[in-house]
Amino acid sequence: MQDSLVEAMKQWTYKGVPENPSAWLFKVAKNKALNVINREKYKRQYSSDVVHYMRSEWTAEPAMNHLFSEKEILDDQLRMMFTCCHPSISKDSQVALTLKTLCGFSIPEIAKGFLTTEENIKKRLVRARQKIRENKIPFEVPGGKDLDARLEAVLETIYLLFNEGYSASHGNDVVRYQLCEEAIRLSEIIASHESLNDKFNVYAILSLMYLNASRFKARTDNKGRILTMAEQDRSLWDGLLMQRGFFYLEKTTTVENISVYQILAAISAHHCAAADFESTDWKGILSLYGSLVRIDHSPVVLLNRAIAVSKVFGVSQALDELEKIKDDPTMASYHLFYSTMAEFYTQTNQFQKARNCLQKAIDLSSLEAEKDLLTEKLRACINK
Amino acid sequence: MSLRHNKNLKTMQDFLLIIRTEGDVWTSLSPEKLQEHIEKGTDYIGKLMKDGKLKSAAPLANSSRIVSESNGLIKDGPFNETKEVIAGYFHITARDIDEAVDIAKANPIFKDIPTKIEVHLMRAIGG
Numbered sequence: 001m002q003d004s005l006v007e008a009m010k011q012w013t014y015k016g017v018p019e020n021p022s023a024w025l026f027k028v029a030k031n032k033a034l035n036v037i038n039r040e041k042y043k044r045q046y047s048s049d050v051v052h053y054m055r056s057e058w059t060a061e062p063a064m065n066h067l068f069s070e071k072e073i074l075d076d077q078l079r080m081m082f083t084c085c086h087p088s089i090s091k092d093s094q095v096a097l098t099l100k101t102l103c104g105f106s107i108p109e110i111a112k113g114f115l116t117t118e119e120n121i122k123k124r125l126v127r128a129r130q131k132i133r134e135n136k137i138p139f140e141v142p143g144g145k146d147l148d149a150r151l152e153a154v155l156e157t158i159y160l161l162f163n164e165g166y167s168a169s170h171g172n173d174v175v176r177y178q179l180c181e182e183a184i185r186l187s188e189i190i191a192s193h194e195s196l197n198d199k200f201n202v203y204a205i206l207s208l209m210y211l212n213a214s215r216f217k218a219r220t221d222n223k224g225r226i227l228t229m230a231e232q233d234r235s236l237w238d239g240l241l242m243q244r245g246f247f248y249l250e251k252t253t254t255v256e257n258i259s260v261y262q263i264l265a266a267i268s269a270h271h272c273a274a275a276d277f278e279s280t281d282w283k284g285i286l287s288l289y290g291s292l293v294r295i296d297h298s299p300v301v302l303l304n305r306a307i308a309v310s311k312v313f314g315v316s317q318a319l320d321e322l323e324k325i326k327d328d329p330t331m332a333s334y335h336l337f338y339s340t341m342a343e344f345y346t347q348t349n350q351f352q353k354a355r356n357c358l359q360k361a362i363d364l365s366s367l368e369a370e371k372d373l374l375t376e377k378l379r380a381c382i383n384k
Numbered sequence: 385m386s387l388r389h390n391k392n393l394k395t396m397q398d399f400l401l402i403i404r405t406e407g408d409v410w411t412s413l414s415p416e417k418l419q420e421h422i423e424k425g426t427d428y429i430g431k432l433m434k435d436g437k438l439k440s441a442a443p444l445a446n447s448s449r450i451v452s453e454s455n456g457l458i459k460d461g462p463f464n465e466t467k468e469v470i471a472g473y474f475h476i477t478a479r480d481i482d483e484a485v486d487i488a489k490a491n492p493i494f495k496d497i498p499t500k501i502e503v504h505l506m507r508a509i510g511g
Contacts, residue, residue: 052440053433053440055442056440056441056442056443057442057443058425058429058441058442058443058472059429059433059438059440059441059442061426062426062427062429062430062433063430063433065426065430066430066433066434
């Protein structure tokens with residue numbers, strides 16, 4: 001009734017006193033109650049009790065203990081993840097929002113990580129918050145049938161975040177490594193959560209990220225030049241991260257299931273397990289690519305598969321494979337397609353063709369360190 | 385955060401638990417004993433909270449007064465002349481008075497301090 005009085009006062013000042021104040025008050029009270037019920041339905045689960053508990057000497061401490069217990073914090077983070085990665089929010093905004101709210105990154109740091117302006121990041125965050133409001137996205141982990149689809153979206157965002165950090169395309173190394181660490185940390189939170197039954201893909205993505213991250217520091221030399229897998233000093237690979245990667249890969253094998261993340265993790269594991277580039281189990285890798293192609297028949301997968309083909313069946317067969325995808329628009333503008341072609345041409349002493357491909361790769365590459373690497377190769381090719 | 389009330393709201397009833405002790409008992413506890421007493425109390429209240437059974441609880445300050453009417457005059461005076469004081473209250477929800485009594489019995493205060501807990505069913509609308 002208090003509420004309806006306040007409402008009435010507001011209305012009366014603007015519109016004058018209605019003819020039948022008490023009937024009107026009753027109607028307002030009813031509408032208010034309905035509003036409250038509707039609001040409750042979507043309310044974030046921050047209970048109003050908490051405020052109340054905090055005011056009493058007997059309940060403040062237990063309430064604090066409860067709220068700050070590790071489990072509660074983890075639960076909250078998980079809920080927050082599902083809110084940040086809601087499908088109605090664009091992927092760009094999801095990643096920005098996750099970094100801001102869950103990883104505590106500042107706007108300048110996020111801008112640095114994505115090589116974009118702070119203004120741009122602010123816009124993404126505003127748009128994300130708008131979506132949360134407009135769609136009344138509840139602060140919760142979805143249940144039942146929704147969970148699988150939503151978990152997939154969360155993992156996709158996490159993987160995007162990881163790759164932002166892992167891909168050598170741009171940005172500051174320290175910040176990029178942090179992005180990788182955060183992606184792993186968020187996945188660990190999901191993995192540790194009791195209420196999720198099917199964690200197959202969570203384990204798979206964790207395995208993939210740990211195994212790839214284990215090579216992070218070996219991917220450039222001390223001058224910042226990018227090193228290929230063949231050139232990397234394997235003693236710099238991080239054994240501890242690798243171990244975690246193998247641990248999670250093992251966990252994915254206990255269920256009869258298969259996913260892109262799992263196959264990619266298994267391929268990464270083959271690289272990690274090899275003493276050097278040449279002794280890599282290329283047959284094993286090729287057969288994994290076979291499984292991967294059946295799920296994801298994209299030219300990028302076929303390009304990577306070609307490297308394994310070259311090791312198992314020889315370079316000329318690998319070149320044939322690449323011929324098949326050379327007209328694909330993604331490949332025609334992809335520097336790694338041309339640098340791979342160039343590598344194959346060099347190995348078969350077709351230096352003119354190799355030079356042409358290297359030139360295209362240099363033109364298409366956007367990263368200085370990569371251009372330098374390719375230019376060096378081009379120079380070596382000219383002398384032959 | 386999940387400090388939620390019990391889901392079976394329909395079958396739950398509200399109870400007022402009044403904790404009666406004697407005024408100076410706290411000072412008779414050693415600092416260690418007092419600390420232990422507080423910790424046990426915190427656990428007890430924390431559990432009620434987690435189970436969604438606690439609506440609120442608070443200790444009372446010892447500045448209570450009582451307002452009464454006598455010969456058409458409404459006067460106020462000190463709360464009581466005896467040693468007994470109301471230490472505080474719990475507002476809880478329980479299925480029935482037996483559960484409310486069990487909750488009261490589990491209060492660790494009984495182990496340290498001479499205590500009586502009154503268990504009152506609060507009448508709900510239409511109840």
